[in-house]
Amino acid sequence: MKPAFKEIPGSIVAPRGFLAGGVFCDIKRLGTGKGSDKGRKRDLALIVSETPAAAAGMFTTNQVCAAPVKVCIERVRRGAAQAIVANSGNANACTGPRGLRDAKAMAQIAARELNVSAENVLVASTGRIGVTLPMENVERGILKAAKTLGNTTIHAQQAIEAIMTSDTRPKQIGVEFQVGGKPARIGGICKGAGMIQPGMSATGRRPAALPLHATMLCFITTDAAIDAKVLQAALNEAVAQSFNRITVDGDMSTNDTVLALANGRAENRRFGVRSSEFAIFQAALDHVCLALARMIVRDGEGVHRVVTVRLAGAKTAAEAEAAARAVANSPLVKTSWHGGDANWGRIMDALGHSPARIAEEKVDIGYSAPGSRKIVWSLKRGRPARAPFLRLCAAVAPLEFDLHIRLNHGRAESVIYAADLTEDYVAFNKGDVTDPTSLGG
C-alpha cells in the first residue's frame, strides 16, 4: 500500500508559519561566548510559530528529571505554546530550585524577545548534569537567535546543530500529506547519541506497563489544524512505536523530551481521533518519529551495527517487551553483534534470564535483511538449524539486519531498535578526567 504522505525537505520549517534559528553562546563557558558563530558549534536553538499553536509533549519517566522537563510538563498540559528554546552543553539537571528558576527565566527571556506570552514558551536542555546554566550567556544567545530567525533550510540546520551533543550527523525529516481537504506538513529534528533508552510519558509519570529505560530531544512542527488533545493522542502512539522502542545503552536520561507544535496554518477541517483524517495524520507522524528514532540508533555513541529485534510468540505483550529488551541490552549479545557473530547461545541465555516465560525447545532464532521476510534460521525449536556457517556469517555481516526471535507459545509481539556494543562506545564514555567539567552526565 502506497503511504498517504511523501517526504519533503525543510524539516521544522517545512510547515507554514514556523521560524527557526541556532547560535553559539558558549553554554559550556569555554571562552567568553562573545564574537562570531563562525567555526564554533552552535549551542542555543529557537523554534517559533508565527501564531499561537496547539502543543503536545512526551517526557522522561526518570525520577531524576531535569528542570526544563518539569517546566514543560506543566505548560504542555495547557495544550498551547508558540516557541521552544533549547540548549546543548548543559542539561540543567540535578540543579535544585536554582535550576527551576533558570529554566523559567530562559523561557521568560525568549518570550520577551519574541513578544509572546512566557507561558507559551517551552524549554529543553541537554548536556552536563549538575552544573547550573550560565544565564548571562543564555540571555546573550536568545537575543542573538531571536534576531536571526528565518524559515530557510539553513535556519533549520542551525537549530539542529545547536541541539547536537555527541551526535555526528544532523537528524531531520519532513513529510507532506492531504488532510481535511488541504495539504499539510510535519517536520521534525532530533538529537541522540548516548544515554539512550527512552521511556517517555505525557506526564513524566511512569505507567505500570512502560519499560524502565536517552538524552534525546525531538522537536516536531506541523501546520495541520488539530486540537491539542488529538495531537497528544497521536504523539503518545507515535512515540510508543518509535522513541520508546530504541535502545543504545539501556540508560534512560533525565532530559528526554519530545515536543510538538501545531499552528493550524494548513487550514484543514479539524478532526477527531476516530476519523479517517486522524489515521492519515497518525501515519505521517508515525513515519516522522520512527525515521528520527532510527537515526538516533544509527548515530548512537560508538555504534557500528544496528539490529532490529523482532520478537514474536510471547505469552503477553509485557513479556514480549521484556524478552526483546533483555536481548537488546545484553552486553554479551551486543558484543557478538559487533563481532559479526551469529551467536544464538547468548541470545538463548538472555531470553532465559528475562522475566518472560520461555520454553527452550520451542524457540526459533534467525536473521534477515532489514524488513525482509527471507529469514536464515540459526535455531529452530531450540536446536541448531542446518544453515551453513558461512550463510549465518553473511546474515549478520551487514551494518543493519533484523534478528527474528519466535518463542512459539503465544501471540504477543515486540520490536526493539537496538545497537551493538563496541570498543568505541567504551573509549568515548570513559571520559576525559583531566577536565573537571566532565563530572556529570
Added chain:
Amino acid sequence: MKPAFKEIPGSIVAPRGFLAGGVFCDIKRLGTGKGSDKGRKRDLALIVSETPAAAAGMFTTNQVCAAPVKVCIERVRRGAAQAIVANSGNANACTGPRGLRDAKAMAQIAARELNVSAENVLVASTGRIGVTLPMENVERGILKAAKTLGNTTIHAQQAIEAIMTSDTRPKQIGVEFQVGGKPARIGGICKGAGMIQPGMSATGRRPAALPLHATMLCFITTDAAIDAKVLQAALNEAVAQSFNRITVDGDMSTNDTVLALANGRAENRRFGVRSSEFAIFQAALDHVCLALARMIVRDGEGVHRVVTVRLAGAKTAAEAEAAARAVANSPLVKTSWHGGDANWGRIMDALGHSPARIAEEKVDIGYSAPGSRKIVWSLKRGRPARAPFLRLCAAVAPLEFDLHIRLNHGRAESVIYAADLTEDYVAFNKGDVTDPTSLGG
C-alpha cells in the same frame, strides 16, 4: 572482633578425606585428546570424598538451564553425594534430551570408575552452548582422572585448571575453625570470568525477591559433620551474600552451580541451625563464598576496576537491591569507572530510572578505600559537595574502591560487587568469527 576461623592452604583437599584431580581430554575436540597433559589446558575435573557425604547446592534460575544443572537439582534434593565430575569447554546447554542423557552418562562413568553409586555423583559443565559433549573424550578423561586422584595441593590445582575458561587466575581458598569440639575445615574452588550476574536458588526456581541476573562454578568441600538440610541452609545464606551479589556484565548464565559436600570426617558433634556452632560454621562458609565471589569479579573478562556499591537508606530491601544493581549494571556508570571519572550525574541518572523510589534532593554519593568508613563525598543531599576535584579523582583512581550511595529516606541496604566496562571486555567478547565452533556461549 577476631574471626573464629583462619585461612589455610590446600583448598578442596584441605578437609580430610577428599581427593581431587584434573586432566586434559580435549572436550573442545581440537585434536585427538590422546597423549600427555603436558602443555595442554586441563578440561575435566574430579572431586571425590572417600566416604559418602551430605550434599547441598545452588543453581542458576535461568529458564534455559543446562543438562548437568537439571541432573544436580534432582540429586542434591536427596541430600547425599560422594563425587563431582566437571568439565570446561562445553556447557552441555541447549542440547535437548541427548544432553540430559550425556550428563547422566558422565556421572555413570565416574561412578563406575570410583566405585560409588551413580546417584551419588554430581555433574557440572561450562563452555560453549548448543554443542553436544564428545562422550568418548569425556569417558577417556574420567578414566584418566580417576587414576590420578590425590590430596595434595597439586591435585587441587589440577582440578581448578580443569574448570577454568576465560579465567586468567586460579581461584581457591581454605579455612579452619573449631566446631562442636573439633577442628574442621572448609575448602573451595571456583571459576568465573564472563556471563556473570548469578541469581541462584536451591531448586533452580526463581523466588519472587531474587534478582534476575555468570557461568560460575564453585565446588566446596568440608569435613564438618553436618546434616544436609543444615548445610543447605548455610549455603543458601552464604550464596545470597556472595555469588548472588556479584555482577560483571549483568548476564546470568545457563550453568551457574555451587555444590557443597560435607563428609563428617572432623567428627564434631552435629548441630542445628539455631546453635552457636552453626553461627561459627556459617561465618566460615560466608568467608569462603565471599572471598571466591570477589575473586570472580576481580578476574572478570576485561575487568580493570572492582567497585563495591554500598547502597543505604532505601525504602525496602527490594528497592535497595534494584537501585544498587541499576548503578552496577549501567554501561555509562561502568565506563566512567574505567575512565577514573567520579561522575555522579550518571549515577543519579541510573538511580532515577531504577524501579526504586528516590528523592533527588536527599541523595548522597561518595567514595572510600575498600571497607573504609573515611568517605569523600561528591554529592550531598542532591547537590555537588565541596570535595576538591583532585581528591575525587584520587578516590576513584585505585583498582578497587567502594561507592557509597545513601538515598536517605528508609532503612534498607544492599551491597553489590561490581566491575568496570572496558575496551578489553568488548574485544574479548566480540569473538572470533573465523571459528565455526565459537557459535554459542
